[in-house]
Amino acid sequence: MPRVMLEVKDLTTKYITRFKEDVYAVDHVSLKVEEGKTLGISGESGCGKSTLALSLMGYYFPPLHYTSGEIIIDGRNITGMNPDDIRKSILGTEISYIPQSAMNALNPTQKIIHFIEDVIQAHDPYKTKKEIYELATGCCDVLGLPAEVLQKYPVELSGGMKQRTVIAVSVILFPKVLIADEPSSALDVTSQKMVIKMLKNLMEKGYIKSLIFITHELPLLYNVADDIMVMYAGQIVEKGTAKEVVFDPLHPYAKGLIGSIIVPEKGLRDVKLTAIPGVPPNLKKPPAGCQFAERCKFVWPKCKAASVPLRDVGYGRAYRCILSEKELRDAYLREAKKDA
Amino acid sequence: MPDEKQICLSGSGLTKVFGFGRQKTVAVDHVDFNFYEGELVSIVGESGSGKTTLAKMLLGLISITEGDIYFQGKKRDIRTHKKKKEYWKSVQAIFQDPYSSYNIFNKIDAVLLDCINMRGGRHLPHAKKVELMAEACGFVNLKFEELTNKYPFELSGGQMQRLMIARIFLLNPKILLADEPTSMIDACSRATILDMLMQLRKEIGMTIIFITHDIGLAYYVSDSVYIMEHGKFVESGSADEVILHPKEAYTQRLISDVPKIYEEWDLSTV
Numbered sequence: 001m002p003r004v005m006l007e008v009k010d011l012t013t014k015y016i017t018r019f020k021e022d023v024y025a026v027d028h029v030s031l032k033v034e035e036g037k038t039l040g041i042s043g044e045s046g047c048g049k050s051t052l053a054l055s056l057m058g059y060y061f062p063p064l065h066y067t068s069g070e071i072i073i074d075g076r077n078i079t080g081m082n083p084d085d086i087r088k089s090i091l092g093t094e095i096s097y098i099p100q101s102a103m104n105a106l107n108p109t110q111k112i113i114h115f116i117e118d119v120i121q122a123h124d125p126y127k128t129k130k131e132i133y134e135l136a137t138g139c140c141d142v143l144g145l146p147a148e149v150l151q152k153y154p155v156e157l158s159g160g161m162k163q164r165t166v167i168a169v170s171v172i173l174f175p176k177v178l179i180a181d182e183p184s185s186a187l188d189v190t191s192q193k194m195v196i197k198m199l200k201n202l203m204e205k206g207y208i209k210s211l212i213f214i215t216h217e218l219p220l221l222y223n224v225a226d227d228i229m230v231m232y233a234g235q236i237v238e239k240g241t242a243k244e245v246v247f248d249p250l251h252p253y254a255k256g257l258i259g260s261i262i263v264p265e266k267g268l269r270d271v272k273l274t275a276i277p278g279v280p281p282n283l284k285k286p287p288a289g290c291q292f293a294e295r296c297k298f299v300w301p302k303c304k305a306a307s308v309p310l311r312d313v314g315y316g317r318a319y320r321c322i323l324s325e326k327e328l329r330d331a332y333l334r335e336a337k338k339d340a
Numbered sequence: 341m342p343d344e345k346q347i348c349l350s351g352s353g354l355t356k357v358f359g360f361g362r363q364k365t366v367a368v369d370h371v372d373f374n375f376y377e378g379e380l381v382s383i384v385g386e387s388g389s390g391k392t393t394l395a396k397m398l399l400g401l402i403s404i405t406e407g408d409i410y411f412q413g414k415k416r417d418i419r420t421h422k423k424k425k426e427y428w429k430s431v432q433a434i435f436q437d438p439y440s441s442y443n444i445f446n447k448i449d450a451v452l453l454d455c456i457n458m459r460g461g462r463h464l465p466h467a468k469k470v471e472l473m474a475e476a477c478g479f480v481n482l483k484f485e486e487l488t489n490k491y492p493f494e495l496s497g498g499q500m501q502r503l504m505i506a507r508i509f510l511l512n513p514k515i516l517l518a519d520e521p522t523s524m525i526d527a528c529s530r531a532t533i534l535d536m537l538m539q540l541r542k543e544i545g546m547t548i549i550f551i552t553h554d555i556g557l558a559y560y561v562s563d564s565v566y567i568m569e570h571g572k573f574v575e576s577g578s579a580d581e582v583i584l585h586p587k588e589a590y591t592q593r594l595i596s597d598v599p600k601i602y603e604e605w606d607l608s609t610v
């Protein structure tokens with residue numbers, strides 16, 4: 001039985017706007033990441049991917065508020081902990097985060113090594129500079145960065161280098177869970193590949209125990225993740241292994257996402273891309289029934305009546321739809337015939 | 341048959357140099373190209389390879405250091421403002437960032453009205469103009485009644501980019517330069533935008549020059565592909581030829597770096 005590194009049960013978090021409206025951006029999300037595994041989270045912009053990433057760390061600052069649910073990191077329940085304790089004893093050592101705009105995450109007036117010293121000394125004030133330097137060079141080595149980077153200012157580094165430096169800083173305390181929120185969306189394909197390789201290296205060398213990878217690019221996710229979770233309007237709509245979700249999506253939204261994949265491979269030009277019409281619902285006033293009903297091709301009257309539960313089909317596979325697996329597959333077949 | 345088609349835009353020895361002396365940067369380095377009428381051409385390259393600089397030169401937004409651009413067989417002449425305006429009637433662009441393509445002080449109506457006026461519709465009655473605008477918005481699946489009297493920032497990125505396409509629909513140019521039109525929006529709106537561009541191309545039969553760093557996208561949409569590296573075209577040809585059977589090492593590397601679904605993604609090459 002592999003060790004479960006991160007377990008989240010029914011986590012719900014909300015934003016409170018300045019007009020005192022509640023926006024539930026993470027709505028009853030449960031997930032589990034085992035040691036050595038990568039969980040991928042996908043969905044379109046505004047579906048709550050990044051909010052989920054922030055919520056997973058248990059460190060909330062307004063306008064984000066905790067509502068309900070539990071977060072358990074390696075057997076330790078961190079829900080309801082004092083924010084100060086979380087910052088000192090959880091962030092960095094238990095769970096760490098690579099922000100989306102990692103390019104701007106570095107302090108422009110500080111050399112990289114001074115930044116790393118700050119990070120480490122916040123957790124362990126008795127570490128000497130020499131020890132820190134050794135840790136930092138070891139980390140740079142794994143990430144394929146030359147040690148000179150440590151003596152440089154952020155402006156002297158290229159985009160890909162900055163991204164890798166940020167990764168180095170976030171894994172320097174050996175976190176159990178690393179959350180990477182679109183770490184490669186601002187990079188070109190070559191640097192992207194480099195970053196992915198580094199993340200895999202870190203996992204092999206034991207710098208991190210498990211990884212949560214967030215991106216809207218499904219081909220990339222398919223190559224990185226073991227399991228994929230598709231989110232829509234703050235909810236999980238589909239969950240399964242990478243292969244299952246990409247080659248046999250069940251939920252109509254996941255199906256639409258997969259249908260919009262573009263990869264430079266033979267046969268792509270004959271495929272017609274499927275576009276999902278419409279826009280996601282306004283989460284200030286979420287619809288009563290299925291969140292996707294407005295945009296769904298196979299909508300039934302009862303879809304809009306009551307909220308749809310996540311249907312578990314075993315082996316970690318789950319989807320959120322009122323139709324059964326067979327009904328969905330039949331519907332897709334009919335659709336494909338109609339197009340042909 | 342490329343020799344039967346008419347050349348609509350071509351360049352010879354096109355060069356752009358930024359800076360002087362030691363700080364000299366050659367962004368575009370003596371490129372030659374012939375874009376044929378009705379063709380969809382993609383220019384693919386990494387960031388910093390000079391794609392956008394080339395686009396700006398083709399649009400006449402920045403001066404050319406060396407070389408010439410020929411538009412419909414004649415040397416392009418945009419020395420006066422009047423001539424420039426005339427040129428822009430036939431060459432138009434969609435830019436990468438929809439959030440900075442609009443004047444934030446102008447309402448959406450003004451954006452579309454400008455287009456109608458530019459095409460010589462200044463004297464049309466107001467009702468006719470509204471009809472034209474509604475038609476253009478309908479083409480890109482937007483509702484004009486919902487957009488009128490709104491400011492650009494009230495729209496989402498995908499909607500803004502669609503409105504850009506509605507603009508092109510009204511302007512009816514000969515050449516459209518699309519500079520990474522889908523890189524700022526997510527995957528599912530991307531399919532919608534591409535669909536609309538293709539429809540528009542069918543409707544008014546224009547030449548599209550598609551600039552992108554996404555090889556998959558270039559392969560999906562284009563007839564011919566130019567691969568750009570450090571300001572030079574290293575490989576060009578039909579899309580199937582270049583993407584499926586690349587000859588240059590650079591192209592091969594670029595293609596191998598894209599994550600794929602049916603083939604193994606080889607991580608050992610970086």
